[in-house]
Amino acid sequence: MSDSLTVSTGGLTSVSTEELFGFSAHLGSLARDARDWAHSASMARCLTEWSADAAPYGFAEPALSRAGRSLLETADSADRLSGVVRQAAEAYADGEARSRERVGAMQAFAGFLLGAYLRNLVIGALPMLPALALTALMMKQPPLRRAVAVLGAGIGGQLAGNTELMANPAFVRAVRGVVSAADDILMGAAGTGLPVARFLGDEGTGLVGLETVAAAAIILGGKHAFTPTPVHTNRAGSERPVRPPASLAEAAARIPSSGVGKPQVTVETYPDSAGKRSYAVYVAGTTDFGAESDEPFDMASNLAGLANSDSGSYTATLDAMEQAGVKPGDRVHLFGHSQGGLVAARVAASGVFDTQSLVTFGAPSGQVPVADSVTQVAVEHAEDIVPALGGAPVDGVEGRDRIVVSRSVFDELPPPGEFGSAHYMSEYERTAALIDESTDPRLFPLTDALAGIGPGAGVAQAFRAERVRPG
Structure with a gap:
């Protein structure tokens, strides 16, 4: 399986820019190190010139002087090359956006x-x-x-x-x-x-x-496609202590696993010293692939979510957030897999909450117009058909800052019967770990957003929702 990530602004991508941005970052680090070494050489030269104890080493002054100049020249060259590589990567990214518009x-x-x-x-x-x-x-x-x-x-x-x-x-x-x-x-x-x-x-x-x-x-x-029903949402178990996720991989692992009878939403609450609260919300994917089940996370909700209707899964998520104490205007961070990612995107797009970040895994949410103020990252696998069902990303004023991180799960052909593993959350957790290791600067805002989820210890609460059908 491949460990190569491709970071883009969505749509078609022909050039992987992560390595270019990483090379630019390494050159910048080299420039800083070279300047530090030049400063050390200059300090050593000063010691041989002004310290009587170091006078016997005065013969090294010319070599130290030449080394300092060479290191400064190296630092300047590395800075210039770093800038050129960064500009090339940004040009590729802009070209991707223009290509996407033409193809669309x-x-x-x-x-x-x-x-x-x-x-x-x-x-x-x-x-x-x-x-x-x-x-x-x-x-x-x-x-x-x-x-x-x-x-x-x-x-x-x-x-x-x-x-x-x-x-x-x-x-x-x-x-x-x-x-x-x-x-x-x-x-x-x-x-x-x-x-x-x-x-x-x-x-x-x-x-x-x-x-x-x-x-x-x-x-x-x-x-046969969609029958609206009331949804009943309850707490599943008691509250448990929790700390903010230290990485995207850790946040991905907290998304509830899909399964009949299992909780579908987890809400974490983090109070600060001033009494204000921030929340992390994790939403599971599709549980039932029928259209008339008791599960609100079913195919009917998938279709309703694409139509921007109040699906059962959307209602269940809002109910869970309300029961956890989330109020309009509160700071929230949203994470979701598959249908849960579509629901999370709809919650962010509603504008009801002060959404800080939105991370979706394998979600058909490309055309949900989330505001540019939200740090938005969509993680998609090249062989996963589910994100494709959401269409190409929107092109309006909103939605342009949506960053897509993609990876090919299979180096060649998948083993028989395992093509669907590209959509498994376990594979997306692996991709999240690779994102944590990425040096692409376009992902730095996500790192900052994760660091701002909560100041310290909080509590987590799971929720389970069911449809209420007549008779």
Whole structure:
């Protein structure tokens, strides 16, 4: 497995800039050391010149003088080279952002053309309505329905079993592109003109986007896609003493593990000497992959979260925060895995709390417009398809400071049946440990934010939420 990190501002990345920034930092450190050594050489020369005890070593004065000058020249050269390398890394980062914008525009245009083609295809098929009606009638016959179900299961099984495809970073990027262009496909199919589509889409005002498509899916799916229910949130166990996480790896390890009947949210409270409190909130991922379960962290909440609706998991997290004493305007730090990352991003985007930092692991939260004032880091694996389901990152005034840290989990092909491990929290904890070791200066604000979670000892409380279904 690879230990190489790629740090970017989101979207497509062709150049790994962490090594460049690290090289720049090493050169800066070398320059400082060289100046310290030059100062030591100068002090030694002064001793041989002014101290009678050191007079016998006066023969070394010319060599010390030359060494001091060489060290200062080395320091100046290292500083200049450090600046050049840093500028190159920043130029690569800016180029990534411009490339992302161009690719996004091409994807939007291609999606619009596909939608228009599908619309014409449907219109052209209108004369075939009697035949389609007959087919629909035949589909009600049990033998035919069983045959279609078997065929669909076979196709789904083949897709899930094709680990080379599902864990291919190119496939993951393609899925992200299709998801990002979903709104353009929808507008093309609706017969919207291209200028109007560009004005309404992500490239323009953003009035029509992934949220619109997800909302449309909820409406079309009806109760089979999303049935809103009340959510009941309770404390799970007693409070326990805790200290602020000393690293991102430690914070990642505190995210609750997904599982039926397990707590989904943990809230840590840290009071300071003035009586003010700060909070760290950890949110688990999807527990149930059905749409009508008793778990609020289910697929229905995933779809509702993408549509920016009040999902059960979002409500459960807010309830847990309220029961832990978090009030509007309080300082919070948010961490979440998968659906929990999407929920954490929605909480940060609400603006209700003074969110200091947001770290997501494998979350479909790319298009959630979190304010630039929030230190935001998205950790994504190249073979993890879940973040791709959130589409490409937003491009508005907000969301530009979202830093994406990615890593390839598999050096080559994944072992059979293990392609899904790219989404496991255990792998993301390993990536978090690598981030802690990174020298990329773009991650320094995250280090500062982690250091500011709490001044000392605090308490942690776990929470468990369930849907309340009628009858």
